[in-house]
Amino acid sequence: MNHTDVANLDWRSLGLKVGHEVHYQLRTRRKLFCRCPAEFRHREPDYEVLRHMRPTLSELGEYDGTALMEFKTKKNVRYQLYADIDCTYEMDDTPPFPINGEALDIALRIGLLLNLNIVDEMHISRKQYLDGSIPTGFQRTAIIGVEGWVPFRGRKLGIIQLGLEEDACREVSDVGHDIVYRADRLGFPLVEVVTDATMHTPEEASAGARLIWRLLRSTGQVRTGPGAGRQDVNVSINGSTRVEIKGVPDTGLIRRLVAVEAFRQQQLLAIRDELRARGVSPESLKLESRELDRATVLGTGSPYLRRAADAGESVAAVRLAGFAGLLNRVIEPGLEFGYEFSERVRVIACLDRMPNIIYRGGSDEGLTDEDWGVIRELVNCGVNDEAVLAWGPAPDLRTAVNEIHLRAVDAAAGVPSETRQPHPDGTTGFERILPGPDRMYPDTDSPPTAISRERLDEIRKALPEPAWRTEERFRALGLPEDVAQSLVFSPRRGLFEKLTAGPGADPKLLGVALEQWSRWLSRQGFAVRQLSDEALAGLFERYRKGGFGREAIVHLMRGLCRGGALDALLAARGLGEVITGRKLETLAAAALKGATPDYAREPEACWRFLMGRAMRELRGRAQGRDVAAAVRKLAGR
Incomplete structure (x- = not known):
């Protein structure tokens, strides 16, 4: 099984459905709920705070499943803080300030561009996050508008809602029970655009995300650079549940991620059907495990088990009734079903030294058939059963054994609702259980904010042309598709508009030079972005007047990047008029x-x-x- 096989699936018959949650940081001076500067820091932090997270009851007196899962990890959460950009609000020692008006106006502008129905009154809610990425244990968030749309391939792509929320910390490291976050981006204003799930192929999913991405970038009021924009991609097929691929940093990855996830869900449903045929159901699976004594462990040839015993760790075997041979089934390119169990153990039990489990046919180096016979007998494995070995400190091993059992129960039910981490090769790994509605509750520290008609009218007066209309206009000028799309949010867009408004302009040449040729020169190491609009305008004006042929433009741009003056560059090349x-x-x-x-x-x-x-x-x-x-x-x- 490889990526080519995955790409050839029949998406329509699978019933593939994809929706997006596109997040982008806003370009504001201050953070969302305090008055600290919204700035990054790259020096060593000024101080560090240690915290431990625990779940709280929702308004209905219930715990969110994700919060309970995160609590089981028993993480020591350390925050690296800076005296000049972090404050007591972010540590939950001070109530929030009124919401940042600059950020709210930008969000309202984006909401209008998305054709949303803007709410009359904005209410702040708390969304629980017990992974430690927010020191308070929750994120303050608000809905700005609902039920919008953008044109997409001859139809409307529905926008369910637009949210305005505070960004989380950025992760520095996560090893065992210790996780470290840097709090410089904590509290940055962030918009979340939630689309409906009406994209039905991986290619459509990629195109839909790029459309939202371009629209947000075209406003000029969102941040750029690594981490400024990221997508959560929600994927499901017929018979499965929704799976969220969290924090995809590049829209170029979406096509492969969606294809692989659809294949993964197809294989998980096939495993469920096989288990049903063997008489296995979620209710029939009971937790059956046994700890191996030291003599049994040392009697095996496994270097992993022997190393665990030498370190004073415990080793346990778990019986999975009816799972014989299933853990070896490929569910993602290069990954077996057993990987799903390993990931649960890694994330929740914090046993992150690989391999962290062993099963027949997997990472069972050193275990003979005789060893497996002894182990399987200890947990009463029959012909159709599978045994899984795990090891670690006693408290973590108990968590690991329980998670192996719970993942087996999920397998008997089908596709578990999860949040998964994207990998560069298109595969994914377990991150957490998908949160439910119990994670949300009102923020009693923040009063409602009225959004007046007068405020919206003022924002409408300054609305930019929607990105899709600008793209249509650029295409009508003869620009290639990629140039029309990238020019919408390019810093050279203003220069392009100015130059094409003049007499004798060649829009296609200008667009290609400002976008395609500039990118090519940047890849060659030339600082094209540092060229002023005035320098480029002078270059194209000389071309328009017949000073040289179009083939000289790239060479002259290269010379300008090196600091040369245009007249000197023309003289050195013997240019000054076009020969005919x-x-x-x-x-x-x-x-x-x-x-x-x-x-x-x-x-x-x-x-x-x-x-x-x-x-x-x-x-x-x-x-x-x-x-x-x-x-x-x-x-x-």
Whole structure:
């Protein structure tokens, strides 16, 4: 099984449904609920705070399942803080300030661009986060608008809601029971755009996310750079539950992630059906485990078990009734079903030294058939049963054994509702149980905020053109699709609009030069972004007046990046006017002197040879199409 096999699935018959939650930090001066600067820090922190998280009851007197799962990890959570950008509010020692008005106005502007129905009164809620990423244990969040849409491939892509919330800390490390967060981005204003689940192929899912991403970027009021924007991708197929792929940093990964997740869910449903055929149900599975004595452990040839015994750790075997052979089934490219059990143990029991479990046919190095016979007998395994070994400190091992059992129960039910971490190769790993409604409750520290009609009217007056309309306008000017899309949020968009408004402008050339050629030069190491709009405007104005051919533009841009003056660069290349007519034919003839290709034998190769000879002398001094015409005339073609 590889990625090619996954990509060839029939998405319609699978009933694939994908929706997005697109998050973007807003470009504001201050944080959302305090007056600290919204700035990153890259120096060593000023101080550190240690905390432990525990769940609280919801308004209905119930615990959220995710909160209970996180509590089982028993994490020591350390926060790295800075005296100049962090305050007592973020440590939950001070009530929140009124919401940042600048951030609210930006969110309202985005809501109007998304055709949302803006709420009359904004209410702040608390959303529990016990993974430690927010010191308070909850995130303050508010709904700004509901039931919007954006045009998408001849139809409307529904926008369920737009939220305004505070960002979490960024993770520094997570090893065992110790996790470290840096609190510089904590409290940054963040918008969350939630789409409906009406994207039905991986390619559609990728395109839908890019559309929302471009619209947000086009406002010029969201941050850019690593971590500023990220997507949660919700995936399901017929017969499965919703699975959330959390924090996808790049829309380019979405196509592969969705395809692999759909395949994973298909395989999990097949495993469920096989278990049903074997008479296994969630209710029939009982936790059956036994701790191995030291003599049994040392009697095996497994280096992992022997190392655990030498470290004073315990080893246990868990019986999975009816699971024989299923843990070896491939559910993601390069990953077996047993990986799902290993991930639960890694995340919840905090046993993160791999491998952390052993089963037949998996990472069972050193275990002989005789060893497995002894182990299986200890937990009363029958022919259709599987035994899984785990090891670690006694408290963690108890958690691990329980999680192995719970994952087996989930397997008998089908596809568990989970939040999963994306990997660069398109596979995913377990992160936590998918949160439910019990994690949300009102924030009694924050009063409602009225959103007046007058405020919305003022924002409407300054609304930019919607990104999709700008793209349509750029496409009508002849720009390639990728240029039309990237130019919408490009810092050179204003320059492009100014230059194309003038007489004699070539919009396609300008767009390609400002976007495609600039990106190519950046990849070559040239600081194109540091070029001023004035320098580029001067370059294109000289081109418009006939100072050189289009082939010279890239070379001149390279020279400007190196600090050269335009006049000096033109003089060094002998540029100043575009050569045409008889003068061009004379120079072309001189360039081709002595060239005697055999057109009859290899006409295309000869043509490329002659054009190469001519362009070597005339590139930038004449337009390429004129050089081609002169070469054809001289060659008698």
